[in-house]
Amino acid sequence: TKNISIAIDGPAAAGKSTVAKIVAENFSYIYIDTGAMYRAITYKAQKANIDLEDEDVLFKLLENTKIELFPGDNGQLVFLDGENVTNEIRSSEVTNYVSIVAKHRLIRAEMVKRQQEFAVNGGVVMDGRDIGTFVLPDAEVKVFLLASVEERAQRRHHENIQKGYPSDLEKLKEEISTRDKIDSEREVAPLRKAKDAIEIDTTSLSIQDVVARIVDLAVERI
Numbered sequence: 001t002k003n004i005s006i007a008i009d010g011p012a013a014a015g016k017s018t019v020a021k022i023v024a025e026n027f028s029y030i031y032i033d034t035g036a037m038y039r040a041i042t043y044k045a046q047k048a049n050i051d052l053e054d055e056d057v058l059f060k061l062l063e064n065t066k067i068e069l070f071p072g073d074n075g076q077l078v079f080l081d082g083e084n085v086t087n088e089i090r091s092s093e094v095t096n097y098v099s100i101v102a103k104h105r106l107i108r109a110e111m112v113k114r115q116q117e118f119a120v121n122g123g124v125v126m127d128g129r130d131i132g133t134f135v136l137p138d139a140e141v142k143v144f145l146l147a148s149v150e151e152r153a154q155r156r157h158h159e160n161i162q163k164g165y166p167s168d169l170e171k172l173k174e175e176i177s178t179r180d181k182i183d184s185e186r187e188v189a190p191l192r193k194a195k196d197a198i199e200i201d202t203t204s205l206s207i208q209d210v211v212a213r214i215v216d217l218a219v220e221r222i
């Protein structure tokens, strides 16, 4: 058997990270949530009061920023310059602005370089927006997860309520649509299904169903 790469892309809140994490555990692969990296630099820029449209300043900031991802009991842990920011980067303040930071060419080039370094030895499940198209164009398995905005907002809403966070379904729908729009319309590496990616509409599938389909695809290629 060989250590393959599995790329999972799709729009916001499509369940990518939930599914990717379980698939990675199944094969004892490392799991890389690339969205967390864009979130981490956004969080740092916001704390430093940096204009999120200023590509050069953001790039200099990123060059001097260490972002580390570690496996944790409840998913991936994210450390920013040695500080645990796992929860902070999920705030709505970060969520609603991360797509602005992720538009910039220099930021993306640096992130892609770092992500490719994580994957040099294979044995990786990576989720994001441009993994199958740009980060790991040779990944043995490419999946594009889809679900309606309504369904994605509902899932996020229930998740929030379960965790005891305040949640507004209509607002979630709006935020998800806006983020998808910016991510799909940006000039650099927009959100797209890779030509050779398998599309899975998860709207009426359970997490286990989606995991099983991806595991099947991977087993064929290992």
Ligand code: C5P
Pocket (backbone or CB within 6 Å): 012, 013, 034, 035, 036, 038, 039, 098, 099, 100, 102, 127, 128, 129, 130, 131, 179, 183
């Ligand atoms: O996956 P998540 O929703 O945490 O990603 C947050 C944001 O980071 C996305 O909305 C997108 O703007 C950006 N992103 C990206 N490319 C990736 C992963 C995330 O542009 N590979």
